[in-house]
Amino acid sequence: MNIINFINRFPDESSCIEFIKEQRIHQGIICKKCAGLNHYWLENKLSFQCASCGFRTSIRSGTVMQSSNLPIRTWMMAITFITATKKGFSAAELQRQLGMKRYEPVFRMYHKLRVVMGQRDDRYRLEDMVEYDEAFVGKATKAKVRSQLKRGRGSQKQSKVAVMAESTPLEDPESGKGDKSCRYFKMKKIKNLEAKTAQHLIKDYIDSNAVLQTDKSTTFSDLSDCIDVHVSEISGTKEGNFNLKWVHIAISNLKKHLQTYHMISERMMQNYLDEFCYKLNRRYFGQKLFDRLIIASIYPYWYDCG
Ligand SMILES: [Zn+2]
Structure with a gap:
């Protein structure tokens, strides 16, 4: 569309x-x-x-339009713009395109649509072979907080994100070279890099019959309660890079994608991750993406609440 x-x-x-x-x-x-x-x-x-x-x-x-005063046509036009590009739209750009006077209703509308995208993807678990790694992405930090940060502690200005990707090795019979195909991705903002956090995410979002691929970090040292098969390789080595090929590509694309936005607060970070993954997971949908997001947007929230 x-x-x-x-x-x-x-x-x-x-x-x-x-x-x-x-x-x-x-x-x-x-x-x-x-x-x-x-x-x-x-x-x-x-x-x-x-x-x-x-x-x-x-x-x-x-x-998604419940308790909104904006015309239904404004919502549908916003969905048209958002689904028309693989790149992110800033709320200010969306406001200009929609010809709206006020920024705030557009900002809220866009975030509600991102929540819908996240809810839709949360209905699916990752299966087969799944790569898992953690990344740091830039976030907005208040000037006051920034001045209190110690030098070299850049991680305090970044959000921690767990990245998961369904990724299956392919053997090319002609060259004998290994490659991997990827399917669905998930990204979740996390509070810390502790083993418990990873264990919860793996239980919630990855099928327990999957084969999990990680690096050798202690975060992943005991996953026997979450998953049957766990393969870990030392990061940075040839095997390690191959093991986590698609999460690394996704992380690098995510960082480029987030540059579209001026400042992303820790509180809103998950919404941006949700939009990025929603579009990434539907990268072959083309024009159908508009209809899919409309359907997701009008699907009553309470159906999902049981
Ligand atoms: Zn009735």
């Missing part, structure tokens, strides 16, 4: 409402009060009314 297609397909707010309504009907509306599945559409209230108990679900209720 590029902006010309968007304007032709969605010329006004009512065309956007119609589209979101159809998407929600297609996903199925479940009454929050009685769990009824049959609903009537109330055009003048922009709501679905439960056929059993009369409870109303507004078109925005439970979606």
Whole structure:
């Protein structure tokens, strides 16, 4: 979806409402009060009314647009811009493109969409062969804090990130040279590099039948509770570099990607990681990415809460 297609397909707010309504009907509306599945559409209230108990679900209720005053078309146009490029958009650039007067609503909208991206990816665990490593990325540090930092303690100005990648070795029969193919990635902001932190992440995000590949750091010295097979190589060696090939490529691309943004606070860091991974994991989707993010955005949050 590029902006010309968007304007032709969605010329006004009512065309956007119609589209979101159809998407929600297609996903199925479940009454929050009685769990009824049959609903009537109330055009003048922009709501679905439960056929059993009369409870109303507004078109925005439970979606990313809940409690937002921005027009639905603004949300959809933002999704068009965000999914049109592999690179990140700064909120200021998005504000300019949308022609909005105020920065703050755009900033909040963009972050809500990043949260949606993260929630969608959290539904999947990594499988087969998985590389795992830790990285440091730059973050915003308040001037006062900065002045108190000791020289050479650069790590205090950086966020710690755990990076995981599904990566399977391929043997090229002609050259005999080894290579690896990659599939899905995950990146999680972490508080520290302790073994416990890694163990929790591995339990949460990696299938226990996977083969885990790490370096020989003590963080990974005992993972027998989390994973059946664990391969570790000394970092920096030829084997070590091959072992963690795709996480290293992803980390280097992440650092380039984050340069788009002026300042990223520790608090918001996970949202930026989520957008980066969401797009990376869907790098072959092309134009379909718009529809996928729309679907994720209107999928009610409470479905995931059980
Ligand atoms: Zn009901």
